[in-house]
Amino acid sequence: MSANLSATFYLISGILFILALRGLSSPETSRQGNYFGIAGMAIAIIVTFLSVGNFGSGFIYVLIFLVIGGSIGAFIAFKIPMTAMPELVAGFHSLVGLAAVFVAISAFLNPEAFNLGSIGNIKLASLIEMSLGAAIGAITFSGSIIAFLKLRGIMSGAPITFKGQHFINLFIGLTIIFLIYYLCRTQSSNIFWTIVAISFLVGVLLIIPIGGADMPVVISMLNSYSGWAAAGIGFTLENTALIITGALVGSSGAILSYIMCKGMNRSFFNVILGGWGATDQASSTLSKEQKPTKSGNADDAAFLMKNASSVIIVPGYGMAVAQAQHALREMVDALKKNGVKVSYAIHPVAGRMPGHMNVLLAEANVPYDEVFELEEINNDFANCDVAYVIGANDVTNPVAKSDPQSPIYGMPVLDVEKSKSVLFVKRSLSPGYAGIDNDLFYRDNTLMLFADAKKMTEEIVKSL
Amino acid sequence: MEIDPFIFRISIFILSIFVGYYVVWSVTPSLHTPLMSVTNAISSVIIVGAIVAALASNSEKIFETPSIFGFLAIILAAVNIFGGFLVTQRMLQMYKKKKK
Numbered sequence: 001m002s003a004n005l006s007a008t009f010y011l012i013s014g015i016l017f018i019l020a021l022r023g024l025s026s027p028e029t030s031r032q033g034n035y036f037g038i039a040g041m042a043i044a045i046i047v048t049f050l051s052v053g054n055f056g057s058g059f060i061y062v063l064i065f066l067v068i069g070g071s072i073g074a075f076i077a078f079k080i081p082m083t084a085m086p087e088l089v090a091g092f093h094s095l096v097g098l099a100a101v102f103v104a105i106s107a108f109l110n111p112e113a114f115n116l117g118s119i120g121n122i123k124l125a126s127l128i129e130m131s132l133g134a135a136i137g138a139i140t141f142s143g144s145i146i147a148f149l150k151l152r153g154i155m156s157g158a159p160i161t162f163k164g165q166h167f168i169n170l171f172i173g174l175t176i177i178f179l180i181y182y183l184c185r186t187q188s189s190n191i192f193w194t195i196v197a198i199s200f201l202v203g204v205l206l207i208i209p210i211g212g213a214d215m216p217v218v219i220s221m222l223n224s225y226s227g228w229a230a231a232g233i234g235f236t237l238e239n240t241a242l243i244i245t246g247a248l249v250g251s252s253g254a255i256l257s258y259i260m261c262k263g264m265n266r267s268f269f270n271v272i273l274g275g276w277g278a279t280d281q282a283s284s285t286l287s288k289e290q291k292p293t294k295s296g297n298a299d300d301a302a303f304l305m306k307n308a309s310s311v312i313i314v315p316g317y318g319m320a321v322a323q324a325q326h327a328l329r330e331m332v333d334a335l336k337k338n339g340v341k342v343s344y345a346i347h348p349v350a351g352r353m354p355g356h357m358n359v360l361l362a363e364a365n366v367p368y369d370e371v372f373e374l375e376e377i378n379n380d381f382a383n384c385d386v387a388y389v390i391g392a393n394d395v396t397n398p399v400a401k402s403d404p405q406s407p408i409y410g411m412p413v414l415d416v417e418k419s420k421s422v423l424f425v426k427r428s429l430s431p432g433y434a435g436i437d438n439d440l441f442y443r444d445n446t447l448m449l450f451a452d453a454k455k456m457t458e459e460i461v462k463s464l
Numbered sequence: 465m466e467i468d469p470f471i472f473r474i475s476i477f478i479l480s481i482f483v484g485y486y487v488v489w490s491v492t493p494s495l496h497t498p499l500m501s502v503t504n505a506i507s508s509v510i511i512v513g514a515i516v517a518a519l520a521s522n523s524e525k526i527f528e529t530p531s532i533f534g535f536l537a538i539i540l541a542a543v544n545i546f547g548g549f550l551v552t553q554r555m556l557q558m559y560k561k562k563k564k
Contacts, residue, residue: 020502021484021487021503024498027556030498031557037502037505045512048511069540070543070545072539073546073548077546085497088551089497092544099540099541100510106530110520110531219500255488353500354500358497359498362558
């Protein structure tokens, strides 16, 4: 296959990838979009086979490895529970990162295969591109592994900080840039390996200071990195499909990080430098003493909701942990039978990744037109009878609007306290991830339901 | 003077960032998780590089160091491609309208 023809096909698969993302603008077109994506990928792979034109025994091995990887991927995709999506995405990011590193390594070791010159005499631009691709890929890999371990709970979600951390990161970052410059002058393979090794270390150092509640930003950021790594390799291989995709994924991840940061009213650097909550813990424990709360049981909750005309459900990460989404749907069905109007309110940073709650509700067959974003629904709390807060905490804290001293001051929150009564399902009065006390617990119109989210919801269903 | 092909590639790159910017802002927030999994799947188009690397050597010496890295990258990317698209498909199947 001629180079021009294959370049044209790569362009087509790039366009199909754009259409795949475009499809996600509405749930109706999203499935079709995914097929565009699959078609784009199939075209890219087939064209590559045809343009390499080597159908010897190597080709058989490529197919075998493709099938092995593909079946592992398919197996994971069918087995994974929806609550584990954040870990899965973090894990997948690490694979893209590592694949980028491997491709960069083989391009460095065998530049002739990619038309990049010969060993010890690789084109300057290619050398910069492949070392950048390898460095970003390595950071994506080790960073995603740390994110995966934190999300999975294998590693504590608490931020790990030490003195001079930011200084060390900056120093290592500058070292990498210097080494790339040095690599271009000497073409030494030792320096290339050093760059890769140091970049793995940077990924670890970059993610360990970031706490569990900031994971939505971390995942989006790593998503963005995996895109830039792919783009770097795309430049090395002079491949349009890879360049287009890298740019798309890179900007997609960057936009998601921005949306998540805005959802917490924090700057991107504030999140990346880490340690929210680590310093504020002391002040919050003081105010926690002896404030009266009202607590109730499932029957009280059922009574309140049955006699309400409208109920808004506010799900959060706790719902995911307790796997309460199906029980919740049953509860809503029972309420609807009683003529209660029910809608769902989702905060942008609820859960551990962008859109996490929406997927869980969709899994429980909640129609997506009953689920609303913060801006769409926030004014409705004033006219609603009952707000049912299940597993959310910080995103409902009215302190964010009233107390300039609070670390979450200015963060957009759901105006839950404006509804006539608030049912707050929580295991204890402990503060949320931001480490601050929720003022909502002590309001007159709040009824605390101290229980596991799933059990409580199931009991409410029974007494309805 | 002829234009360096690199300039063309960087043009494609920058224009794609703009396309990505506008396309991603129009993605509905409720589909942000599928967006992440599908971007994950498409970034595995890096497999084209892996295939070139794996098929570079002669048929007598299939498993030389550079091509071994290529084969490893093929496995990783293939996990992502199949896993990413299938899990996206699985999620999107769940987004349904109110049936009545």
